[in-house]
Amino acid sequence: MLLQEKMRQIKLAPAERSLIDYLLAHPTAMADQTIKDLSQKTYVHPSTFIRIAKKLGFNGWVDLKKAFIEEQTYMNSHFTDVDANFPFTSHDGVMTIAKKIAKLEQTTIEDTLSLIHHDDLQKAKQILLNASVIKIFGSNANTLISQDFVLKMRRLGKAAIVCDTFGESAYEASNCTKDTAVILISYTGENKMTKIVADILAKKQVPMIGMTSIGENSLAKTSDCVLNITTRERLYSKIANFTINTSVCYLLDLLYGVVFSEHYENNLQHLIDIGMAYDKRPTSSTIIAEPDYDKNLYYKDSLFPN
Numbered sequence: 001m002l003l004q005e006k007m008r009q010i011k012l013a014p015a016e017r018s019l020i021d022y023l024l025a026h027p028t029a030m031a032d033q034t035i036k037d038l039s040q041k042t043y044v045h046p047s048t049f050i051r052i053a054k055k056l057g058f059n060g061w062v063d064l065k066k067a068f069i070e071e072q073t074y075m076n077s078h079f080t081d082v083d084a085n086f087p088f089t090s091h092d093g094v095m096t097i098a099k100k101i102a103k104l105e106q107t108t109i110e111d112t113l114s115l116i117h118h119d120d121l122q123k124a125k126q127i128l129l130n131a132s133v134i135k136i137f138g139s140n141a142n143t144l145i146s147q148d149f150v151l152k153m154r155r156l157g158k159a160a161i162v163c164d165t166f167g168e169s170a171y172e173a174s175n176c177t178k179d180t181a182v183i184l185i186s187y188t189g190e191n192k193m194t195k196i197v198a199d200i201l202a203k204k205q206v207p208m209i210g211m212t213s214i215g216e217n218s219l220a221k222t223s224d225c226v227l228n229i230t231t232r233e234r235l236y237s238k239i240a241n242f243t244i245n246t247s248v249c250y251l252l253d254l255l256y257g258v259v260f261s262e263h264y265e266n267n268l269q270h271l272i273d274i275g276m277a278y279d280k281r282p283t284s285s286t287i288i289a290e291p292d293y294d295k296n297l298y299y300k301d302s303l304f305p306n
Contacts, residue, residue, distance in 0.1 A: 002214065003215065003216070004027075004072075006056060006216065007020050007023070012055065015045070016048055019038070019048060019049070020052065022038070023038075027072050031065075057216075071214070071215075074114065077114065078110055078111040078114065079107060079111065079232055081103075082103050082104050084104070084108075084230075084233050084238070085233055085239065086238065087100050087101060087103075088239075104242055105242070108247055108250075109247075111230040111247075112230045112251065115227075115230070116227065120225040124209045124255060124258075125262070127181045127207045128181050128209075128255060130179070130207075132159065132179040132180070133160065134153060134158065134160040135172060136149070137183070137185070137197050138162070138184070138186070139186070139191060139194075141244075143162050147162055149253075155271060155274075156259070156267055156270070156271075170197065170200060173196075173201050173206075178206060181209070182197075182201055182209065183209045183252075184198060184209070184219055185211040185212075185248060186212050187212065187213055187229055188235075189213060189219035190219075191219075195218050198223070199222070202222050207224050208223045209223060209226075210222070210223030210226045211227050211251055212226065215231070227254075229251070230243050230246075230247040275290075
């Protein structure tokens with residue numbers, strides 16, 4: 001649930017509701033005006049501001065103000081010239097559709113990047129590095145998308161699996177140990193099975209990385225760190241899950257990238273050595289063909305300069 005939605009739905013006293021209604025009607029007021037200014041405009045005593053912040057789950061007005069401004073900034077950025085739900089129309093030609101889908105995916109990645117916080121990403125990296133096995137829980141397309149991440153991690157020698165057998169999620173979660181790293185993917189963060197899995201893992205103190213929409217939801221509350229999925233699509237009145245899928249792909253690629261970077265030279269040499277030994281695919285293209293070289297001289301001199 002977005003903060004602005006929670007502000008609309010929460011039960012408040014008349015004076016508190018008056019202030020909230022003013023802020024929702026004038027979303028830039030919180031950033032532009034002080035408590036004194038807002039108090040005079042809404043005829044609300046300054047102490048009311050603190051009570052509202054507490055009721056909304058914040059330590060004080062400053063924390064509420066920061067969260068509200070961040071949410072408003074996010075909601076009014078990036079998707080200004082493309083619709084996440086209907087990126088093209090019935091009248092668009094094939095090349096117009098091609099350009100609009102390209103724009104949509106570029107915008108989605110920029111949007112997802114804007115939601116990433118250093119501390120959460122760093123914590124996610126450490127959770128994965130410390131794990132003896134990585135398990136991914138999701139549903140529908142999320143399990144398919146995750147297979148590529150699993151393949152990449154396995155190529156590095158990191159045990160990883162997608163828990164995609166219907167009805168087995170609770171068993172898989174119950175068999176996790178503290179040295180398991182779990183990635184839970186749910187756009188709404190309120191998926192019934194995801195909540196069951198998260199509760200089981202929390203009781204077993206299994207570290208969890210949550211991938212979910214912005215705002216307050218059950219998965220975000222339970223996870224040890226959260227990587228937000230771009231939050232623009234409605235549940236079903238749309239052409240497809242374009243932005244959700246692109247966002248999840250980007251986040252999984254990012255997790256692979258930060259894990260790979262921890263032992264960059266060793267990981268790259270490992271992949272090259274195996275590729276040289278077993279990847280014998282023929283190609284007529286000089287662009288994608290591997291060069292003939294002495295691996296020790298070429299890679300150590302070119303890729304890993306002193």
